[in-house]
Amino acid sequence: MSDKFDYAGLGLKCGLEIHQQLDSKQKLFCRCPTQIRETGESTYEFFRYLRPTASEMGETDRAALEQSKLKRKYVYKGYDTTCLVENDDEPPKELDREALDIALSISKLLKMKPVDQVHVMRKIVVDGSNTSGFQRTAFLGKDGHLDTSVGPVGVGVLCLEEEACQKIEDKGDSIIYSLDRLGIPLVEIGTDPDIISPAHAKETAQQIGMLLRSTGKVKRGLGTIRQDVNISIAKGARVELKGVQALDMIETIVEREVERQVNLLEIRDELLERGALACDTIFDVTDLFKETKSKVVKKALKKGKVLAVLLPGFAGFVGREVQPGRRLGTEFSDRAKTSGVGGIFHTDELPKYGISEDEVSSLRETVGAGENDAVVMVADSEKRARGAMESVIIRARETLEGVPEETRRALPDGNSSYLRPLPGAARMYPETDVPQTEVSEEYFLSVEVPELLTERAKRFESEFDLHKELSEKIVYSTYLPLFEDMMQRFAQNQNINATLVVRTLTGTLPELKRDGVEIDNLDDHHFIDVFTLVANGDISKEAIDQVLREMAADPSMSAEDAADKLGLGGVDTESIEAFIDTVISEREEFVREKGLAAIGPLMGPVMAEFRGKVDGKLVSDILKQKINKYIN
Numbered sequence: 001m002s003d004k005f006d007y008a009g010l011g012l013k014c015g016l017e018i019h020q021q022l023d024s025k026q027k028l029f030c031r032c033p034t035q036i037r038e039t040g041e042s043t044y045e046f047f048r049y050l051r052p053t054a055s056e057m058g059e060t061d062r063a064a065l066e067q068s069k070l071k072r073k074y075v076y077k078g079y080d081t082t083c084l085v086e087n088d089d090e091p092p093k094e095l096d097r098e099a100l101d102i103a104l105s106i107s108k109l110l111k112m113k114p115v116d117q118v119h120v121m122r123k124i125v126v127d128g129s130n131t132s133g134f135q136r137t138a139f140l141g142k143d144g145h146l147d148t149s150v151g152p153v154g155v156g157v158l159c160l161e162e163e164a165c166q167k168i169e170d171k172g173d174s175i176i177y178s179l180d181r182l183g184i185p186l187v188e189i190g191t192d193p194d195i196i197s198p199a200h201a202k203e204t205a206q207q208i209g210m211l212l213r214s215t216g217k218v219k220r221g222l223g224t225i226r227q228d229v230n231i232s233i234a235k236g237a238r239v240e241l242k243g244v245q246a247l248d249m250i251e252t253i254v255e256r257e258v259e260r261q262v263n264l265l266e267i268r269d270e271l272l273e274r275g276a277l278a279c280d281t282i283f284d285v286t287d288l289f290k291e292t293k294s295k296v297v298k299k300a301l302k303k304g305k306v307l308a309v310l311l312p313g314f315a316g317f318v319g320r321e322v323q324p325g326r327r328l329g330t331e332f333s334d335r336a337k338t339s340g341v342g343g344i345f346h347t348d349e350l351p352k353y354g355i356s357e358d359e360v361s362s363l364r365e366t367v368g369a370g371e372n373d374a375v376v377m378v379a380d381s382e383k384r385a386r387g388a389m390e391s392v393i394i395r396a397r398e399t400l401e402g403v404p405e406e407t408r409r410a411l412p413d414g415n416s417s418y419l420r421p422l423p424g425a426a427r428m429y430p431e432t433d434v435p436q437t438e439v440s441e442e443y444f445l446s447v448e449v450p451e452l453l454t455e456r457a458k459r460f461e462s463e464f465d466l467h468k469e470l471s472e473k474i475v476y477s478t479y480l481p482l483f484e485d486m487m488q489r490f491a492q493n494q495n496i497n498a499t500l501v502v503r504t505l506t507g508t509l510p511e512l513k514r515d516g517v518e519i520d521n522l523d524d525h526h527f528i529d530v531f532t533l534v535a536n537g538d539i540s541k542e543a544i545d546q547v548l549r550e551m552a553a554d555p556s557m558s559a560e561d562a563a564d565k566l567g568l569g570g571v572d573t574e575s576i577e578a579f580i581d582t583v584i585s586e587r588e589e590f591v592r593e594k595g596l597a598a599i600g601p602l603m604g605p606v607m608a609e610f611r612g613k614v615d616g617k618l619v620s621d622i623l624k625q626k627i628n629k630y631i632n
Contacts, residue, residue: 005258007197011234014195014254016205019188019226020212021163021219024099027183028162029092029136029434030085034219037180039168042077046087047174049073050126050133073174074128076165082179088131091433095120095138095160099185100437102217103140103160104447106187109211110155112144114444118160120431124423128175129164130182136431137161137188140439146191146207153204154192161188166223172340184219187212193230198251201229205250213476214452220478229253229410236261236403242419244410252414256323260416261403263322268402274372276313278396282389283308285377288362294354296342300379307378307385310367311396314374319348323415328399332376334418335395339387341380348374464498470506479505482524486531493535500541501531508545512552521555522548529559539568580626588630595631599623 005012027034049071076087084090095118107114122134129135137159144155163184165177189208195201205227212218212225227244231254239261244253286305289297297306311318318329333344347364351357369375378388398404407423408416451459457471464487466474474483483501490496505527513519530547533539539547543563550562557565583602584591591598602623 003197003199004255005262007258010258010262012196012258013193013230013232013238014201015191015193015230016195016201016208017188017190017228017230017240018205018208018212019186019228021224022099022102022185022187023217023219024096024102024185026096026098027085028096028099028160028185029094029183030083031093032083032086032183033081034184035081035180036166037079037081037178039077039178041079042178043080044078045075046078047073047075048128048131050128072128074131075174075176076131076179077168077176078179082182086131086179086182092136092431094435095437096185099160100140101447102185102215103158103187104439104444105215105217105449106189106212107141107144107158108447108449109214109452110141110144110146110158110189112141112155112158114141114439115139116439118437118439120434120436121428122431123161124427124429125164128177129167130162131165131179135161135164136434146204146211148200148203148207150196150200151194153194155189156192157188157190159188159190161186193232198254201254202247202250205247209247210453210476214450214456216450216481229257231257231261233258233261235265237405238422239403239405239416240407240422241410241416242407246412249410249412249414253410253416256414257408257416260322260326263320264328264399264403267317267320267322267328268400271313271317271400274313276311276317276400278393278400279310279312280393281310282386282393283310283367285363285366288359288366289355289379292355292359296353297355297379304379304381305385307382307389308363308367309376309389309393309396310369311374311376312370313372314396315372316348316374317399318346318374318376325413326415326417329376331399331418332392332395335391336378336388338391338418338420340384341378341388344376344378344388344392346374346376460498466498466502470499470502473506474502477506482527485524486528489528490531490535495535495537495541496531500534504544508548512545512548517549517552519548519552521552523555526551526555526559533559533563539563543568576622580622584626584630591627591630596624596627598627 021034024034026032078087085092100118104114118138118140120136120138123137124133125135126133138161139157139159141158142156144158145152146155163181163186165179166181167175168178169176191204195204209225218224222245227247227250229241229244229250230238231241232238239257241253241257244250284305285308286301289301289306292298300306318327318332320328322328322331329344329346329348332346336344345353345355347360347369350360363369363375363377364373367375376389376392378385380388395404405422407419407421409419410416453475457468457475460466460471460474461468474480477483483498483505486496486501487498509519526548530544530551533547534541534544538560543566546566546568547559547562550565551557551559580602583605587598587602590601594601599620603620
């Protein structure tokens with residue numbers, strides 16, 4: 001991606017927060033397994049309504065207050081693998097030591113200074129993702145750094161915390177959560193704002209990801225790692241972008257947020273030059289739409305009103321683009337939706353949605369809008385509509401100030417939408433139910449530091465004579481532990497080599513998946529059984545994909561049974577030699593003309609005859625021997 005902006009000139013400050021689930025046996029504050037279940041396996045459910053509480057200083061977090069405005073019902077599905085701790089019906093147990101060990105090993109990789117004592121805190125979260133209304137988190141280390149191609153990036157924060165519930169369904173007035181994910185240990189890694197460009201953000205995330213996977217103790221798969229990005233420019237404001245799932249999108253997300261802040265600053269300057277204002281008055285314009293043809297408005301009028309606000313000087317700006325496909329009006333709409341409405345209308349886009357030109361004219365006249373003024377309106381229940389208009393007024397005022405500090409949701413296309421205000425210090429307070437954990441110097445020194453994946457790839461190149469590309473493929477693959485196991489099992493076997501194993505795991509399996517084969521049905525023992533047959537000479541390496549196909553279709557089938565079903569029993573050398581003699585005699589003129597160059601063309605019919613029953617190298621060696629005798 002080419003740099004669209006002069007990021008240094010704009011004063012870009014960017015930092016990452018990486019949230020990675022740990023692959024420990026137990027959850028962080030109970031002894032339940034870290035197992036994700038199918039929702040159909042749920043054995044019970046209950047519901048809660050969550051409300052924000054004040055901190056010890058009597059302050060209430062602004063983000064929690066906004067989240068609580070909707071007063072949603074939260075339904076939780078439990079399982080036979082969850083317990084009363086997840087239900088918030090029993091106090092948490094002490095911090096899981098395995099998770100702490102993994103987190104401290106990560107702190108060592110990041111060259112961080114550990115704490116002497118681990119104190120657990122409560123972080124208020126009232127979006128329903130935790131039954132207690134808060135998340136338990138513990139600060140473990142500080143003052144680390146990460147080496148990158150453009151210099152070190154500071155790592156100021158490492159926390160060990162519990163994962164939230166998994167959202168199953170959003171029904172508007174209620175949300176259904178699954179308790180199986182709640183309490184899975186995860187680490188939060190926060191970098192300093194040392195990242196200088198979108199490409200640097202991606203590189204930093206890749207480096208952290210490599211370090212995490214080097215432990216061999218982190219979960220893999222969709223949703224097990226999340227990246228949040230903190231971004232600001234010199235004249236803008238800090239914005240936290242939550243939930244970046246795809247590493248490849250980080251560059252686009254950073255660029256799009258810089259673009260948004262640049263555009264908002266330009267809009268502010270032009271609005272101030274025009275003398276724009278954000279008025280407090282909310283107009284009830286319901287009567288203007290009693291005969292409307294707009295289906296959206298008619299539906300809303302059955303249960304509520306149409307309210308509007310006047311924005312003097314905003315004409316032409318509400319429809320101004322701030323990110324590709326997203327406008328200032330979209331920002332207003334995001335804020336309005338926090339009150340539960342579906343969206344807003346504004347005069348930069350009207351007439352539209354069945355609202356007529358006459359209705360727009362009447363609207364403008366009723367609120368006293370001039371040529372340079374914009375009008376924003378909403379149709380919903382009076383309470384929701386009024387809350388929505390109040391939010392629009394606040395966002396319009398912020399537009400005249402520049403870029404508001406806020407937490408935003410990262411969207412799949414690289415844009416972002418408003419989520420909630422940035423949380424403040426009132427969000428955190430001590431957890432009194434979990435005892436502190438000592439981190440002595442002796443304990444910290446005893447924590448093992450794993451071999452980095454980059455170093456392991458180099459070792460595989462020399463130790464197993466692997467090509468660099470294959471070495472890198474396998475160390476970043478989920479099959480790395482299986483590869484190392486098989487290389488140890490078959491270390492002395494001439495039929496098995498690292499190249500064959502890696503190509504099977506990183507090449508053959510993706511090909512089978514593209515063909516519709518259910519490769520997820522295959523466990524480690526399936527692969528070990530197949531390679532055992534190859535090691536013993538019972539099947540050729542060319543038959544591996546056929547046997548894997550059979551076992552994927554019926555996972556209860558052994559590799560030996562699959563080979564028998566396919567007719568891949570071993571063939572004696574005499575039968576192979578006899579068939580090769582026949583092939584050579586039938587192509588005598590061709591063999592005399594080509595000599596040893598005939599080996600390649602003759603391999604095809606021989607391998608086709610034995611269909612995976614013999615190894616290609618054995619066939620090649622016999623062909624070479626026979627042709628040499630024939631032409632000499």
